[in-house]
Amino acid sequence: MPQATEPTRNPDLELTVSAPAHGGHFIARHEGRVVFVRHALPGERVRARVTEGTPDAGFWRADTVEVLEASPHRVQHPWRPADALLAAQTGQPPVGGAEFGHIALDEQRSLKAAIFEEQLRRLAGVERRVSVEPADANDDGGLGWRTRAAFAVDSSGRLAMNAHRSDQLIPVDVMPLAVPAINELRLWELDLGPVSRVEVAAPANGSAPLVLLVPAPGASPRRLGAIAERIPSPASVAVWDPEQQQLTRLRGRTWVAESCGGHEYRVTGEGFWQIHRAAPQVLTQAVLAGVKPQPGQRVADLYAGAGLFTAPLAAAVGNSGTVLSVEGSPGTSRDARKNLHGMPQVEIVQGKVERVLHRHHGGLDAVVLDPPRAGAGRKVVEQLHNKGPGVVGYVACDPASFARDLGYFLELGWQLQDLRVFDLYPNTHHMESFALLVRA
Known part of the structure; x- marks a missing residue:
């Protein structure tokens, strides 16, 4: 930092x-x-x-x-x-x-709406009123929603977090934005000396949490094992080496079991999953209601992660349709293969979206894309346009990159038919959106 x-x-x-x-x-x-x-x-x-x-x-x-x-x-x-x-x-x-x-x-939501409107106006040339929807009726004052949390470890071995744009670490003894299952682990009571970072995932469905220990240089397996023994069951514990991309099980599983809309998913290690406890259901409903996938259609799910949207899209197009599911992370793509096993209409490809689209032959009827914070970019937008879909459902976690990409679609003759913004990160400045784009 x-x-x-x-x-x-x-x-x-x-x-x-x-x-x-x-x-x-x-x-x-x-x-x-x-x-x-x-x-x-x-x-x-x-x-x-x-x-x-x-x-x-x-x-x-x-x-x-x-x-x-x-x-x-x-x-x-x-x-x-x-x-x-x-x-x-x-x-x-x-x-x-x-x-x-x-x-x-x-007022947080009013401010977020104003920010989103300003980004649309400045980066896409679009004047549009925006309202920010709560994730669910029981928002608990914007607390207890994070099913994922990341912590640092300070020089004394205590659980800590960074100050904004700083390397300075500040000890913490609770994380009120996190779901209770994360706080119930009471990780701040442990001596985490041989660890540099801790990642915790606690699924909203109540299945066992997963604690990832990122070791400090020279950390011994024995000391890491001792920490794992002190983390309360039924949490699983694993060591994650980000440089080697290696995951080592210490106790339990190296993945968590997530669920949404009648589909079951496994998410391994640091694999991506929506953070807010209600986000998977909220976004899946928005995607299906907007894109309206039909039996026999050819659909692409880009930046697909572990298959959150791919599974319901595959169910909607049926065996007479196809879903191209593209994810860049090798580990997350392996999760998708397990999660989508038994769906022959799904083609799972691991790789950069722009490279996969370049190699992909044939057209598309509909596209869902959920890119990282940097957005999809002009090249991907142009590639999608050339694939001929009539509708694109764009899930975005950053209003600036979305507004920029929206401008690219508008230049190609697309129209913004619908836009919903969700407060999936209360008490922070972040927000999530779903846009329905249609070919003019």
């Missing part, structure tokens, strides 16, 4: 905050210079500490350390280590990962 640069001799500024900006920031100005402020709200007057930016920089970044005039939408943060005002009193930065926790939940 980047280190903060030396800002100025007087790093504290009094600022009046204006509009929200993509990325969890709010815009303020100081002597004509834009300052991107975190942990603030539009209309507030705050004292902010500059964290990045030299005197000749075009913009600065800053953290709110004191609120001089508060917004009526400001609430008490539900997680002390992530509360910027409390952290400032102790002289340390807040933990990242809950940067909207000081904002009332309804």
Whole structure:
């Protein structure tokens, strides 16, 4: 992570905050210079500490350390280590990962809608009103939704998390955004000395969690085994070596059992799965309702992961149709082969989407794509256009990359028929969307 640069001799500024900006920031100005402020709200007057930016920089970044005039939408943060005002009193930065926790939940969604609208307008030239839907009726104040959580380990062996855009580690003893099954492991009570990072997955269906230990250099198998013995059952424990892409079982399984819409999935190690407990069901319903796959159609599921969308698409097109399922990660693609076993209408291909589409012969009737945060890009959009589908369902986790890609589709004559935005990351600035694009 980047280190903060030396800002100025007087790093504290009094600022009046204006509009929200993509990325969890709010815009303020100081002597004509834009300052991107975190942990603030539009209309507030705050004292902010500059964290990045030299005197000749075009913009600065800053953290709110004191609120001089508060917004009526400001609430008490539900997680002390992530509360910027409390952290400032102790002289340390807040933990990242809950940067909207000081904002009332309804206002969070209003701000996210404004951010999405601005990205559409600026990057795609589209004027469209957006509303952000909660993931489910029981949102619990935006807490207890993460079925995946990642932690660092500090020099004393304690569970920790990073401050935003910093290598600084801050110990934590609870993660209120996580589902109870993650907190019930009480990993903060363990001495994690030989570990550099911990990844936890706890499926929403209540099946056994999986704890991945990423070893520090020189960690001995004996010490890693001792940590595994102290992690409560029925959690499985494995060692993950990201450099070697090697997964070693210590106890239980090296995968978790997920389920959605009557389909069962196994997700191995660090394999991708939607984080919010309700996200798989919410997004699958949106995809099927939008794309409306029909028996006999030729469909592609791109960036398909472990097959979350592939399985219901295959059921919809039946044995008379086909589904091309493309995933870049070798491990996740192997999961897809297991999850989709017994569906002969599915062709599973592991590789980069643009390369697979280049080799793929024949046309398509419909496409579903769920790219990573960077988006699909112009080349993939053009390749899809040339495959002749009448409809594309685009699942996106970043409004900027989606708006950019939407612009590419519009240039080729496509139309944005429907757009839904979901609050699948409450108390953070992130959001998920589903767009239905149709050929003009």
